[in-house]
Amino acid sequence: MSLSVTLTALPGVPDIQDGDNLSAIFADCLSKADLALRDGDILCVAQKVFSKAEGCIIPLASVTPSPEALRYGEELNKDPRKVEVVLRESARVVRSFKRPDQNEGTMICEHRLGFISANAAVDQSNFGEEDAAMVLPKDPDASCARLRRDLAERFDARIGVVMTDTFGRPWRLGQVNVAIGLSKVPATIREQGNLDAWGRPLEVTEPAFADEIAAATGLVVRKNGRTPAVLLRGLDWQPTDSRGADILRKKQEDMFR
């Protein structure tokens, strides 16, 4: 059992461009900080870094809004081209809403990858392009796996990689980072719970390991965009084949909905 865990933001991560080799960039940042990856390390990287490197930026001038997007745009005072991007990313719109105090309304969407978040995780901030929308990487798990393999080879170390995004949540204010892509990092860790009078498990404790990691990185990441990668060292975990979707609750089992 690990009694101490350290989170270190990789210093000096440059602005990422389409086509950049993330493993080379992070290896360089680590080396400049006199850090080398070791067995058991987990690197946690913000989604926007992957999206930029993979060119997931859509100029709004190229987008023709559908009638549905025009309707939402009108209702919510949103750019219908951005709405169109949101709709293309979504499996469904869970809810849409414009409070009197809001300039622009919000769409709560189920992303085609299964995550539920505001605006299907489509982002307009922090990527330096006017009139463009950034969407999630096509396959966050595959992006994580590529980065993990490359870094594992460079450092000859068994590591894990987590991709995070920043989500609002029901009932509680503010945003936390959550895991949306995984390579080798377990989504949750099942612990033995209590047994009932017949010796059957009554309650299963299942910490959301990947989301704990993601949320923790918020403590060292600041939104100026210069610390999008955080190294976690000292964690107690075993490599496993996992996917970001492992952490999604099946609708029929979701008592909180």
Place this chain on the structure above:
Amino acid sequence: MSLSVTLTALPGVPDIQDGDNLSAIFADCLSKADLALRDGDILCVAQKVFSKAEGCIIPLASVTPSPEALRYGEELNKDPRKVEVVLRESARVVRSFKRPDQNEGTMICEHRLGFISANAAVDQSNFGEEDAAMVLPKDPDASCARLRRDLAERFDARIGVVMTDTFGRPWRLGQVNVAIGLSKVPATIREQGNLDAWGRPLEVTEPAFADEIAAATGLVVRKNGRTPAVLLRGLDWQPTDSRGADILRKKQEDMFR
């Protein structure tokens, strides 16, 4: 800005008994681990430790279930005396549910303190008493404030204290620790967001600082109950007058409900 944060589980925390002096106990654990609290440290402590020290354990033999508790007990296959404790802790029952695969159903409740969680945070595990239920401390913020003042005095250091509990959440599997009591630790940290075309804030980024801290502690806490206190060092924060309720989203502003 802090680029590195360390989480250290306090080793050797004993089983807590009604009336125990938590600050003396934690000071002893810190000293045995050659640790002293410093300005800027935050101590994050599990709810059950406070509940035990404050005697928040209710023998079920002393509880007479109301007709409402009997009805829920029948419906959900739950001990009606435990249901009665849950109802007494709750402002309202948000939803109750028994899936075919569950031995015992779940009540999603709004606690009188405003938190929404399973069974109004009433716990039957990890406190070594048969037929008893553990409830939250009466005033988690006051409990945190007492502990913070005592420890700050012992160590002559400006510190913060967070009380956590372990909650399930909508849409995503597993549990994470969340903050339910605060002393001097800001619930959220407001950062400047983007401006719209008229120079007005379009999006406000507001990391849920206290919940990030709480979730991070899950990475070093294991459920054997022996590491209920975690020291966080290296955080970037300013002491503020805060309450656990600061992190609750007002119902009318909750687009996720």
